[in-house]
Amino acid sequence: MKLTQAFAMAWKSMSQSKMRSFLTMLGIIIGVAAVIVLVSLVGGFSADLSSSFESMGTTNLSVMLMGRGGSTVMEPDEMMALKEQHSDLLSLCSPEVSVSATLKHGTASMTATVTGGSEDYHLLNGYTLAQGRAVAYADLSARSKVAVIGSYVAQELFDAGQAVGQTLKINGDSYTVVGVFEELGDSSESSADNVVVIPYTTAQRLGRSARITSYTLSATSTDTVEAAIELLESTLYEKTGNEDYYHVSSVSQMLDTVNELTGTLTLVLVGIAGISLLVGGIGIMNIMLVSVTERTREIGIRKSLGGKRRDILRQFVIEAAVTSAVGGVVGIVLGIIAAYVIGSLLSMTVVISGTAVLIAFSVSVGIGILFGYSPAAKASKLNPIEALHYE
Amino acid sequence: MQENRHHALIEFSHISKIYEMGESEVYAVNNVSFQIQKGEFVAIVGQSGSGKSTCMNIIGALDVPTLGEYFLDGQEISGFDDDELADIRGKMLGFVFQQYNLIAKLDVYENVELPLIYASVPEKQRRERVMQSLERVGLKDRVHHMPNQLSGGQQQRVSIARALAGNPSVILADEPTGALDSNTGKEVLAFFKELHREGNTIVLITHDNGIAAQAPRVLRLADGRLVDDCSGAQFRDRLRTLQMEEAPT
Ligand SMILES: Nc1ncnc2c1ncn2[C@@H]1O[C@H](COP(=O)(O)OP(=O)(O)OP(=O)(O)O)[C@@H](O)[C@H]1O
Ligand SMILES: [Mg+2]
Numbered sequence: 001m002k003l004t005q006a007f008a009m010a011w012k013s014m015s016q017s018k019m020r021s022f023l024t025m026l027g028i029i030i031g032v033a034a035v036i037v038l039v040s041l042v043g044g045f046s047a048d049l050s051s052s053f054e055s056m057g058t059t060n061l062s063v064m065l066m067g068r069g070g071s072t073v074m075e076p077d078e079m080m081a082l083k084e085q086h087s088d089l090l091s092l093c094s095p096e097v098s099v100s101a102t103l104k105h106g107t108a109s110m111t112a113t114v115t116g117g118s119e120d121y122h123l124l125n126g127y128t129l130a131q132g133r134a135v136a137y138a139d140l141s142a143r144s145k146v147a148v149i150g151s152y153v154a155q156e157l158f159d160a161g162q163a164v165g166q167t168l169k170i171n172g173d174s175y176t177v178v179g180v181f182e183e184l185g186d187s188s189e190s191s192a193d194n195v196v197v198i199p200y201t202t203a204q205r206l207g208r209s210a211r212i213t214s215y216t217l218s219a220t221s222t223d224t225v226e227a228a229i230e231l232l233e234s235t236l237y238e239k240t241g242n243e244d245y246y247h248v249s250s251v252s253q254m255l256d257t258v259n260e261l262t263g264t265l266t267l268v269l270v271g272i273a274g275i276s277l278l279v280g281g282i283g284i285m286n287i288m289l290v291s292v293t294e295r296t297r298e299i300g301i302r303k304s305l306g307g308k309r310r311d312i313l314r315q316f317v318i319e320a321a322v323t324s325a326v327g328g329v330v331g332i333v334l335g336i337i338a339a340y341v342i343g344s345l346l347s348m349t350v351v352i353s354g355t356a357v358l359i360a361f362s363v364s365v366g367i368g369i370l371f372g373y374s375p376a377a378k379a380s381k382l383n384p385i386e387a388l389h390y391e
Numbered sequence: 392m393q394e395n396r397h398h399a400l401i402e403f404s405h406i407s408k409i410y411e412m413g414e415s416e417v418y419a420v421n422n423v424s425f426q427i428q429k430g431e432f433v434a435i436v437g438q439s440g441s442g443k444s445t446c447m448n449i450i451g452a453l454d455v456p457t458l459g460e461y462f463l464d465g466q467e468i469s470g471f472d473d474d475e476l477a478d479i480r481g482k483m484l485g486f487v488f489q490q491y492n493l494i495a496k497l498d499v500y501e502n503v504e505l506p507l508i509y510a511s512v513p514e515k516q517r518r519e520r521v522m523q524s525l526e527r528v529g530l531k532d533r534v535h536h537m538p539n540q541l542s543g544g545q546q547q548r549v550s551i552a553r554a555l556a557g558n559p560s561v562i563l564a565d566e567p568t569g570a571l572d573s574n575t576g577k578e579v580l581a582f583f584k585e586l587h588r589e590g591n592t593i594v595l596i597t598h599d600n601g602i603a604a605q606a607p608r609v610l611r612l613a614d615g616r617l618v619d620d621c622s623g624a625q626f627r628d629r630l631r632t633l634q635m636e637e638a639p640t
Contacts, residue, residue, distance in 0.1 A: 002511070005508050012496070012497075013496065016496050297492070298494050300492075301492045301493075301494060302494075302505065302509075303453075303477060303480075304451070304453060304480060304486050304492075305480070305481065305486070305505050305506040305509055305553070305557075306477055306478065306480050306481015306482065306506050306509035306510055306557070307477060307481075307509050308473075308474045308477040308478065308509070309473055309474055309477075310474070311509060384453050385448055385453050385454055388453075388488070388492065
């Protein structure tokens with residue numbers, strides 16, 4: 001007997017008892033759908049995280065200074081000097097001073113985080129200028145009251161395209177808007193476009209704190225990240241003699257950690273969903289065993305008409321495989337739909353992974369074959385005479 | 392099957408089938424020998440438990456004897472394994488059962504097609520042969536009926552069409568009229584006679600002496616032994632004697 005014939009027979013016998021086939025498939029459908037939903041949501045979550053990390057730049061390094069009494073561990077000038085001295089490892093450097101402030105222009109007002117940085121700040125954070133200029137080196141020593149604003153701030157406080165050259169009041173002090181950043185996120189309140197950047201020297205005054213506790217630097221390439229971290233750590237250790245006073249981390253390190261975490265999370269969740277697939281497989285085995293018993297006479301007839309063991313075996317295995325494959329396809333479709341529905345309800349990003357779909361499909365076919373085999377083997381070994389007389 | 396004039400189509404040589412029942416042994420068939428030539432119409436008759444079905448299972452390659460040799464078209468097949476026997480059944484034998492044994496969820500066409508699928512006959516030839524045998528039994532217009540949409544007689548004709556489709560060397564019928572009313576039974580019997588006239592070899596198993604007597608040759612079994620091997624006419628004569636001893640059914 002040809003394989004195509006065997007498929008036709010399997011399809012026929014499945015489609016003739018639709019309700020039973022559906023119930024047989026249910027375990028597989030639920031298992032596969034659960035796997036697809038989980039993988040898609042976790043995938044979306046980790047893609048979101050990765051992209052937000054990557055927008056910071058994978059060569060970025062962050063230095064946190066915990067302080068030592070009241071004095072700053074490392075002054076901006078020292079940090080700049082270190083960067084100049086090791087230009088083979090470090091390319092950009094900006095202190096970071098964040099102050100929450102009220103912004104006003106005319107009658108419009110809003111609250112935003114104002115960040116003080118160096119002339120490298122916008123480069124380190126992936127901003128490009130739509131209009132005007134960024135904070136310049138000269139602004140730092142002059143403590144100029146200049147501000148570069150994000151597209152959300154520009155849109156909230158100023159007429160379109162009219163921001164540059166206007167006065168912006170930050171906690172009552174007047175600043176001149178010298179530049180507007182290109183939209184980086186989606187120009188919403190929670191995006192990277194809700195930003196005001198001023199020289200860090202100016203920000204130190206605004207925040208009434210002289211201490212700089214945070215720096216962002218950039219390694220010259222992804223290959224020098226490790227060496228740059230070592231350089232910073234050894235320099236800081238020499239200065240403080242205590243590892244607790246500073247912390248150096250890199251975006252790529254964090255990214256690795258996050259990827260590792262989401263990877264583990266995916267495995268655990270898929271493992272749990274996989275149990276449902278196993279239960280589905282046992283369901284298939286159960287129904288196949290019942291079906292072999294019910295069809296004992298049919299098997300006897302088939303054997304009397306020349307059906308060999310392998311013909312009967314193949315028929316039942318293919319039936320199980322086709323059942324679970326159809327269940328797998330239905331589960332994949334339902335899973336994708338459910339992932340998008342849940343994703344939009346919880347406003348989560350959904351990433352459908354082709355690999356996951358393929359694996360889910362192959363696993364369900366595999367389960368059908370695995371759990372269909374022993375009932376099929378039982379059927380194929382039936383004695384034709386006894387089978388023919390089975391009532 | 393190519394013809395070979397030097398041997399019988401079916402040859403039983405000292406065949407016994409023994410069942411172990413705990414301590415004792417039951418001889419379902421006991422040292423039976425006979426030959427059936429190509430083109431013969433033979434009835435195997437006997438009372439319940441006389442060993443008819445056991446004989447038919449052996450002839451039909453559904454079972455192998457415990458002792459003796461069984462030659463089918465010159466081939467000794469008592470040592471064959473499951474799959475080899477299945478192959479022989481598919482290629483050489485056509486079964487007609489008392490209970491029709493059609494597969495309920497396949498339609499008439501698919502039921503008749505089944506042995507051809509197992510014999511790997513190509514699709515186009517299958518179609519021709521299915522239609523030919525359905526035409527032969529007069530059911531060409533019921534091709535896509537399901538078995539339960541047909542009368543008993545029609546179902547039995549479908550099962551005959553299925554037996555014919557594979558172009559078998561032997562048609563084996565086990566109580567083919569058993570489930571039918573007497574008129575339909577007569578029709579089916581007449582049909583077997585017709586098939587015989589067309590050159591088919593037919594072995595018909597029945598407990599009904601009246602039916603057996605209509606076959607050109609009768610083998611009678613009693614307690615697993617072959618007790619009569621005679622023509623239908625001779626059997627009718629013997630029946631009269633038998634009727635005096637035991638009331639036939
Ligand atoms: N599988 C078996 N195990 C044990 N004994 C068996 C088996 N099959 C048949 N027999 C015995 O062999 C004998 C012959 O049985 P068989 O079925 O061939 O008779 P039969 O002539 O077909 O009878 P009936 O007309 O009732 O169908 C009976 O005594 C039966 O009990
Ligand atoms: Mg019997």
